[in-house]
Amino acid sequence: MGEASTSGIRASRAVRTALAAEREADRAPAPDAGPEPLWTLFRVVFALSSLSWGGLALMAQLEMHYVARERRFTQVQYSDFVALAWMTPGAVGYNVAVQVGYALRGRIGAWVAGIAAVLPFFCTMTALATFYHASFIHALATRGLIDHFAAVLAVLIGITWYRQTRALVHQPLEWGAAALACVVLLTVHGTASFVLLLTASFAAGWFTSPVRDAKLEISLGLTDKLFLLVVLALIALFAAPLPPEYAGRLIWPRLAGAGMTLFGGGFSALPVLKALFETPEVGVTAREFTLAFALSPVSPGPLLNVVPFLGYLVHGWAGAIVATCSLFVPSAVLIVFARRHLHRLETNVRFEHGMRILRASTTAFLLTAVVHIVEHIPREPSQLVTALFALVCLARLKLPVYVVYAIVAAIYGGARLLGYQ
Numbered sequence: 001m002g003e004a005s006t007s008g009i010r011a012s013r014a015v016r017t018a019l020a021a022e023r024e025a026d027r028a029p030a031p032d033a034g035p036e037p038l039w040t041l042f043r044v045v046f047a048l049s050s051l052s053w054g055g056l057a058l059m060a061q062l063e064m065h066y067v068a069r070e071r072r073f074t075q076v077q078y079s080d081f082v083a084l085a086w087m088t089p090g091a092v093g094y095n096v097a098v099q100v101g102y103a104l105r106g107r108i109g110a111w112v113a114g115i116a117a118v119l120p121f122f123c124t125m126t127a128l129a130t131f132y133h134a135s136f137i138h139a140l141a142t143r144g145l146i147d148h149f150a151a152v153l154a155v156l157i158g159i160t161w162y163r164q165t166r167a168l169v170h171q172p173l174e175w176g177a178a179a180l181a182c183v184v185l186l187t188v189h190g191t192a193s194f195v196l197l198l199t200a201s202f203a204a205g206w207f208t209s210p211v212r213d214a215k216l217e218i219s220l221g222l223t224d225k226l227f228l229l230v231v232l233a234l235i236a237l238f239a240a241p242l243p244p245e246y247a248g249r250l251i252w253p254r255l256a257g258a259g260m261t262l263f264g265g266g267f268s269a270l271p272v273l274k275a276l277f278e279t280p281e282v283g284v285t286a287r288e289f290t291l292a293f294a295l296s297p298v299s300p301g302p303l304l305n306v307v308p309f310l311g312y313l314v315h316g317w318a319g320a321i322v323a324t325c326s327l328f329v330p331s332a333v334l335i336v337f338a339r340r341h342l343h344r345l346e347t348n349v350r351f352e353h354g355m356r357i358l359r360a361s362t363t364a365f366l367l368t369a370v371v372h373i374v375e376h377i378p379r380e381p382s383q384l385v386t387a388l389f390a391l392v393c394l395a396r397l398k399l400p401v402y403v404v405y406a407i408v409a410a411i412y413g414g415a416r417l418l419g420y421q
Contacts, residue, residue, distance in 0.1 A: 036072070036104040038112050045097055045116035051402040055093025055302035056369050057153050058117065059085075060160040061401060062093075062100055068163075072104065075167035079359040080342070082164075086362055087198050088338055089260050090331025091302040094118065098332045099339050107336060114332045118324060121301025122308045125292075126320045128299070129312035132291060144416075146298075147377055148386045148408050154373040155390040156401055161366035173208060174360035177201050181364030186371065198358060205357030209350040227337060234330065235260050248281025251314070255307075256326040260334070277310050284313050 044065060052058035059082060066072040073081075081103075085095035094117050101113025169178050184197050220228075237250065238257030247254070258272050277284040292306040292313075299305050304327065311323025345351045377383050386408060393399040393407075 036109070038105060038108065041101055041104055041109055042112050042116045045101070045113045046119060047402075049097070049117045050120040050300050051400075051405065052093065052300050053149055053153060055091050055304075056157050056366065057401075058093035058302075059096050060156050062096060063160055063163075064401075066100060073100075075164065076359070077103070079164060079168050079362065080355065082365075083198070083355065083358050083362045084335065084338055084342060086365060088331065088335050090328070090335070091304045093302055094304075094328060095331065095335045098335050102336055102339055110332065110336050114328065118301075118328055121299045121305035122320070122324050124299040124301075125296075125305050125307075125309040126312050126317065129292075129309040129320065132288070132309075132313075145409060145412050147383060148412055149405060150373050150377050151383050151386040152390040152401070152404055152408060154370050154377070155387050156394060157366050157373070158370045159391075159395050161363060161370065164363050164366065168356075169360045169363060173204070174357060177204060177357045178360045178363050181361040182367055185364055185368040198361060201361035202354040202358045205354035206350055208357075209353035211349045211353075224337065227333065231260055231330065231334065233257075244279070244281050247279065251276060251282055252322050252326045255323060256330050259327040259331055273306065273310065277314070282314055284310060288313055 045062075048061040048065060049058055052061055063078055067075055067078050081096050081099040082092075084099065085092045088095055094114065097117040098110045098114045101109035101111070103109075105112070165178070169175055181197055181201065234253060234257035236257070238254045238260075242250065242254075255276060258276060274289060276282070278286055278289050289310070292309040296303055296306050307323050307327050308320040311319040311321070313319070315322070389408070390404050393404045394401065
């Protein structure tokens with residue numbers, strides 16, 4: 001009996017040592033990777049955000065730059081960023097950018113990366129709001145060009161999904177989690193499904209861990225507790241039924257509370273923003289709200305790029321700035337808060353096993369995004385040619401995505417000038 005117990009303890013230690021060694025190997029930094037200069041961090045994230053139509057596109061470009069090219073992070077490290085971004089409210093691509101900045105240069109890096117990720121679409125959408133009465137604004141979004149850009153985006157996200165799957169999904173449990181996540185995301189709609197899916201994936205990894213005696217310890221300081229209380233207060237302010245006059249006056253803190261309820265960003269924000277802005281007290285009309293979302297694909301950034309536009313309609317440039325800060329600053333602080341405590345937990349073997357299954361599940365978000373994008377692309381030969389061209393350029397020739405976008409736009413513009421639709 002004693003020998004069996006001793007053998008079990010030794011086996012548990014051996015498994016723990018092997019998992020720890022594998023984890024350290026996966027997380028080994030790239031050779032000769034010095035600290036990232038803040039200006040370089042700002043310039044890179046700003047450039048990638050300027051050329052990313054959609055939050056998933058920004059995630060894919062950050063992965064290609066910092067994982068595939070610069071080797072600043074391993075695929076496992078970057079997948080942790082993606083997993084936490086989906087679990088945290090706010091724009092997913094923005095959440096990943098903030099984590100990249102935090103990992104490279106700490107809190108100041110998180111602020112620099114966050115500002116760089118927001119600034120391109122803030123300037124674009126605020127400029128569009130400034131001239132939104134002009135007729136050319138309404139004719140700016142050419143449907144055909146947007147469809148071709150969508151084909152390029154689908155290929156870009158598909159390549160990222162392929163790379164992440166090869167790097168992260170190996171064991172039968174991981175394949176099962178990834179497949180089940182795809183089924184859930186394609187059949188179940190609603191933001192709650194995001195949170196429930198990721199929670200269940202982590203729980204499956206936690207309870208199936210080969211090491212059961214690893215204790216999970218976490219402590220919160222006074223500042224952390226105060227921050228969580230502020231977050232809860234903002235959410236309560238957003239959810240509380242206020243008189244119309246107070247609802248209009250408290251639009252910005254209510255917007256901050258609304259941002260704390262938006263998991264996955266994107267289309268889940270549309271009804272929430274509509275309820276906040278399209279009221280007599282705030283003053284945004286149904287036509288203006290619809291125009292903001294119609295212009296969203298023209299601007300880089302996630303679908304939440306409409307927030308500066310709506311803020312400008314309420315209080316001009318000051319409204320655009322305050323609206324953008326109200327929605328994006330709390331989520332940036334929250335993602336840093338979560339990242340800091342997650343870093344403390346990553347040394348726990350059982351927690352790490354849960355994260356493995358969670359990473360495998362997050363690959364389904366990319367595949368689901370490709371399916372949804374393809375559903376809305378016209379079934380025309382020209383779209384297929386664009387997709388094949390993007391696949392060769394991105395996967396084979398390793399061209400930057402902005403070069404592919406530029407070539408596609410040039411060809412499309414030339415075809416229209418020659419009379420081809």
